[in-house]
Amino acid sequence: MALLPGLTFLLGLVIGLLGFRFGNDLRKGRHVDKLRSNYFRGLNYLLNEQPDKAIEVFLQIAEVDRHTVETHLALGSLFRRRGESDRAIRLHQNLIARPNLTAEQRALALLELGEDYMRAGLLDRAELLFTDLLQLDGYVQPALRQLLAISQQEQDWRRAIDHARRLQQVSGENHASLIAHFLAELAGVARQSGDLPAAELWVQEAIASDPQAVRPRLLAGQLAMARGDWPAALRAFDEALDRQIDVVPEVLPNLIECLQQLGQADRLGERLQAITRRYAGISPVLALSTEIEREQGLAAATQFLSEHLRKHPSVRGLATLVELQIRQDAAAAAPFLSLRGLLNELIQTQSVYRCGHCGFAARTRHWQCPSCKRWESIKLVHGVMGD
Template identity: 50%
Template sequence: MNELALLFLLLPVAALSGWMLGRRGSERTSGARVSELSTSYFRGLNYLLNEQQDKAIEVFLKLAEINRDTVETHLALGNLFRRRGEVDRAIRVHQHLIARPNLSQEEKTVALLELGEDYMRAGLLDRAETLFTDLVAMDALAPSALKHLIAIYQHERDWNKAIEHARRLEQLTGESQGATIAQFYCELAEQARAQGASEEAQARVADAFAAQADCVRASMIEGHIESAAGHLDAAIRAFERVAEQDVDYVPEILSPLLDCYARAQQMQRAERFLLEITERYQGVSPVLALAKLYATTRGEDAAVEFLNHILRQRPSVRALMALIDVNLHTASGDARDNFLILRDLTRKLVEGKAMYRCNRCGFGAKAHHWQCPSCKTWGSVRPIHGVVGE
């Protein structure tokens, strides 16, 4: 709908330039032409307001025919086709436009950029890549072309090329791409780790830190590398650093960190960390971990008392579930039956609920993603806080 609105905003411009051209050519026909355009314009607008997109497009196509000289009209039309998923038609409109001999260099580069986007949308990534690379080489609309190239390399998981082009974008625009480049290095580090190449992984983690000194994901990968190598102190330091850098990522590192504390036999340090995090962080994960720790070190009564205390301060379905589980151990008869019903109910409340949400586009997910699957932003997917969530 936005594109259609844009289209009809452009139409008066089209009508005006048609009128000016008409005036230059023949004073006699210009009046008729303007009135034909404006009648169609209002008819198209009417269709648009009534959500009859197909009819609006039909009117609009006729307008573009009458008004062959208007580049904006063609660009807007092509853009509209692409947004509607009619990529073939978008490609034809843009190719037709580019083939016109009287196009200015600036108009031609805009049309080429649009055509590149059509190719991307059609999945013709090779063609899009060639086109955008040419635009960058011509130094025409290079920042936009570079952004599209980076999107292509991300899609193809060609992280080295993504890094190279992000650096060029940074040089060209002066806007820091450090956080994104750090994510690309983290992708390389994860790849290396998956292949068992821990030295390579460590080198890429260092690159990520060089790009963004407080990169949370790099700290996390470092923790996993050190933990796998049996360097428990280094692993604990890296995971604890995650909580300092961005407390929202605590749920992601709790389990590997607690594993390291246990292997290093540092349960007092674990308790200190969890207590401190419970103060700073409103989520329920460290509370549950602490309750579990109390149950083993001080007995179940201490765990129940702690959970009761926390539940009064911050209502949480997951904390309630933990409390029910602990109570089930000791309950019998009717009380036990009631607890079982409660447990079923609370499970149903949590089941299937999105635990994370992208703070850019609102995409909800059950698991954490470094890059939002919907809007492709890095680091925007965060745990949902609240009674049912984290």
């Protein structure tokens, strides 16, 4: 039977330790013989896929041999990775209670215990522990990284911003784009609670944090629409498109409303044509076909769309074309009705957004992947089934 990946890892660890221990201690006589015999007993359990018994033996060794603290740490991390958080917590707590640890061993055990707490969902305890670790030189960065992860999990965006800023200072890394997302989250919360002036301040801070970020520009546009400032809204949406053309599907309905409110609906066609030159998806083409229908009639729109689809096939485009066909000739519509049903069903089930990291599929944009928790890893899918 093939060994579990965790066992393979542990075997490697034990074999490494055997080499290290007995290479150093060959002249120490009976103590080494006993230790060696215990190691081989543990190794034997591992080979027989009895990890629990093996772990028991290694724990006994750890009791009598100070040098096996590293074995303890590795075993605890193995427990955690196997999903045995309680066991990992007990092991690390026992380790920390030992009086003979060096400062470094103690700090490493605390870091591990914090990760156990996180895995077990005990975020409060993990947070306290990592906050204590911030006081120890040399552990500020790992502690800050964990605190940053915890505050994101708790959606405590103000604290996340503090941790990210401090991490920037101590590591020299650039987290401006991450901080802009946290600020945008705060803006979203304020907007939902109806506090639009506060939302506006968060958005401006997000823009200042990362001037190239697209999300704060979209929010700025939506807030400007809410207060009826149509020129500012239009400017913000243009800035969003300049930064990331893939937000076209989100921007289009807002852009159309802004132009209508400004009495510039006649400029929509020209704007849509400019967008289709920069963006390969079907959304602006469909908006353009609506515009052509309004100006030149159904036949012209049908001709425009079918010509486009010949070069750029798209399920959503086809569904609209079928719709135009049905409206154009109601008498001959019967064969198209079931086709329309099928296409709409297909569209309802397709995900046009996908995470480039973990493959999570979604029908709407998520700035943070709900599955792998990465920011801006979810992208719009193009092509026949996408936008």
